[in-house]
Amino acid sequence: MGENRARHTGGCLCGAVRYEAEGDPLFAGYCYCADCRKASGSGFIPFIGFASTAVRFSGETRQFRSKSFRGGEAVRNFCPVCGGLVFGGEVGKDESHTIYAGSLDDPSSFHPKMAIFTRDRPAWALLPPDFTAFDTMPE
Known part of the structure; x- marks a missing residue:
């Protein structure tokens, strides 16, 4: 990984992942x-x-798989020691990974701009007014 590019690090609660x-x-x-x-x-x-x-x-994860919105599998990776949810996707198989922002070492590096599945949003879960909102998954 290059020295001049942004770097985001993080992991689970206990540090095993x-x-x-x-x-x-x-x-x-x-x-x-x-x-x-x-x-x-x-x-x-x-x-x-x-x-x-x-x-x-790095570190060993456990996975939970469920049916995704588009019919495939959604894969969530969590630490088998502390149970902390860390990332989505299957390493070595998927072209991208979703990092759960709560696992970042530096939470100030998280700059959200969109909201997905807003059709399922409970009334008590606030939606920031400046977000681009999608009823389901964007194309």
Whole structure:
């Protein structure tokens, strides 16, 4: 990874799972879908997307798979020690990975601009007024 590019690091609560991503994210926002709400125990999951070539992971993860909106599988990776949700996607298979922004070492590097699955947003989960909102997944 180059020295002059932005670097994003983070990991789970106990530190057993870590990642390093280089460059600017492809996208960043909030997901209000029912699966993300249940996985996070919150009203939404803040996420950042990176190309798989821009991110490296270390440590062993466990995976939870569920049916995705487009019919494939959604893969969520979490730490088997502390249970911390860290990233989405299958390493070595997917072209991009979704990092869960709550796992960032420096949360100030998260700059969300969009909201997805707003049709599923509970009334008590606020939607920032300057976000681009999508009822489901954008094309």
